[in-house]
Amino acid sequence: MIGLVIVSHSPRLAEAAVELALQMVHGSVPPTRIAAGVEGRFGTDAAAVAAAIDEVGGSDGVLVIADLGSAVLSAGLALELTGSSTEVILSGGPFVEGITAALVLAATGAPLAEVAREVSSALDAKAAQLEPLPEAAVAAAPDTSDVPDAPDPRSADEVLINPEGLHARPAAMFVQAVGGYDAVVDVTNLTTGTGPVTAKSLIGLLSLGAKQGHRIRLDGQGPDAATAVGALRRLLVDGFGEATSAPG
Amino acid sequence: MRTLEDSRLTVDDLIAWLMRFDEQITRQAERLTELDSAIGDADHGTNMARGTAAVRSRLSAARPDDAGALLKSCGMALVSTVGGASGSLYGTLFLEMARRVGAASELDRTVFAAAFRSGVAGVVARGRAELGDKTMVDALQPTVDVLDTAAADGVPLADALRSAADAAAAGRDATIPLVARKGRASYLGDRSADHLDPGATSAAILVQALADSLAERGR
Known part of the structure; x- marks a missing residue:
């Protein structure tokens, strides 16, 4: 099973998004870590993201899902700071929809590339709903x-x-x-x-x-x-x- | 008269630079936050001050053995305390410089210019910002150009850094009419014009701090 790292400016936002997504997961939950906030404030810390990647990093790879702009920057820098040799993909997918799609699919044991694709297209359902x-x-x-x-x-x-x-x-x-x-x-x-x-x-x-x-x-x-x-x-x-x- | 040694930066020179950077950021934090409140999320001053204070306490707790260890320690302190884009970008600047200089205990002007160029290249790659996007790059890129030319022409480091600080300040001021194309300010579109960019302002402070601390050493 792949691992997930959720990067957010806000621990509360990340925890709630994961909690919401877990409503859809019954059975084994993919290893998931949150790296959010800096010293109790809004912000992201690339070193914390790297540590989270190292913690979940198994042989199946890690998908990183980030919220806004600088969270993506921190995730990029984290790739250089991580000591893990596991494959890591930074997702450009949406936060809430992406975390939901990722947890549900990763729980089935789907490979990293497949979960990454699913997360990238995670906004399609919402768009289709409004058509x-x-x-x-x-x-x-x-x-x-x-x-x-x-x-x-x-x-x-x-x-x-x-x-x-x-x-x-x-x-x-x-x-x-x-x-x-x-x-x-x-x-x-x-x-x-x-x-x-x-x-x-x-x-x-x-x-x-x-x-x-x-x-x-x-x-x-x-x-x-x-x-x-x-x-x-x-x-x-x-x-x-x-x-x-x-x-x- | 300057000697050849005047064109080298020791570990102590680098420490003096970063201590002065902290001093200046702390002094100007309110102004940086004010600039950021016009076009951003009003936290650049407080965030940077928290970061440079962390750098100061790390360097005070233990003096790094070489330039690479010092720059890396500084970069990691900024990454873990500043938060937001500035943390990653300033962190990248110092981590890339650290990677370039390795375990050297002194940096001559050519090595320092090359290291600074690597650091700024790292910032550009990480933030995907170019000159004219109204970011810290607008102050950093002119600095790189001046340091490179000065190193090639054999200009003493203190003089080169004075010119570099002027170039950084000019780059900073040139951000006023620009429309932001990167970062939070870019959400404002045309409304971001007529404001000084806070990131370019803190970057100019960084260069000025080095010029000033070196000038002080020469006295």
């Missing part, structure tokens, strides 16, 4: 009654029944569920025609804008595809364990 709904796609969505049940166990179509749709918590459960299998599962929102995105990407899943009543398609590939799709399908059918009501 106008693709009404045309909704109108043109296939009549679900005509879609035959796929006989192939590596694919599945299910309707989202939980009231909040595929929001952050269920999306994190998807990422976690698929993380344990040797499989790649593509997820498509058939109702809006959005996707496919990989089930390993929290941000990708959120960008589907999948709401209650939307029909979700799963397509798996790889040795464990059938088991992985089965696990995700069960989550959909169970409404992610959330209180459900009939789709209206």
Whole structure:
């Protein structure tokens, strides 16, 4: 599992962001250290960042996520001060969204480069949320009654029944569920025609804008595809364990 | 008359420089913070004063053996106490100088000019700021140019540093009409014009402190 170092001007900001992100992580938590503030004030200390990298630095690498301008400068200088030989990537991704995406994906044992990519694109879901709904796609969505049940166990179509749709918590459960299998599962929102995105990407899943009543398609590939799709399908059918009501 | 030794900086000269830097930063902290309140987050003076005070106490606690150890100790003290961009940037300036001079116990004018050039190159690389971006680079880059030319022409170090301090001050004053392109002030856009840049101001103090402490040695 990779390590994470969170660099912030404010310890309270960093602690709260990590606490918020950890709501999405169930099970083992990636090693995470915070380097924030200078002598009780707003600021960042490159030496403290370097020490944090050294503390979490295992063989799987370390991703550093920083808040504003000079936190990025300190993180850059820290790379020169660290005694660790582990691979370190400084992320240019957003702070809160990035920390959330990083913790969720890193918890599945994903490699450093993959987590770094996910964090870089962590704003996409928010941007997608604010885009106008693709009404045309909704109108043109296939009549679900005509879609035959796929006989192939590596694919599945299910309707989202939980009231909040595929929001952050269920999306994190998807990422976690698929993380344990040797499989790649593509997820498509058939109702809006959005996707496919990989089930390993929290941000990708959120960008589907999948709401209650939307029909979700799963397509798996790889040795464990059938088991992985089965696990995700069960989550959909169970409404992610959330209180459900009939789709209206 | 100056001798060849006048064109060398000893560990004691460097200590005298940094002590004077602290003295001047402390004296001008309020003004630096005032400059920063116009275009930044109003903490440059207090942050720098905290940093130079930490440098002073480190150097007072133990006298480093060589120039490299001294510059490194100074750089790490600034990194860990100043906070914000100034901590990383001033830290980088001193750490790069330390790397360049190694375990030398004395620096001649050529070595010092080369070390200062490395330090400023480090600042430029770290902050990605160029001349004219309204940053400390606007005071530091002219200093590098003057020191390089003076070293090549064999100008005595004390004279070279006096010219360098003048060049740094001119670079500092040239930031007034500029629009900031780096750092917190860049968020202000055109409103950052007509203000002296606090970082260029503290950088000019750094160069002036060296010129002054060396001039004092010569007396």
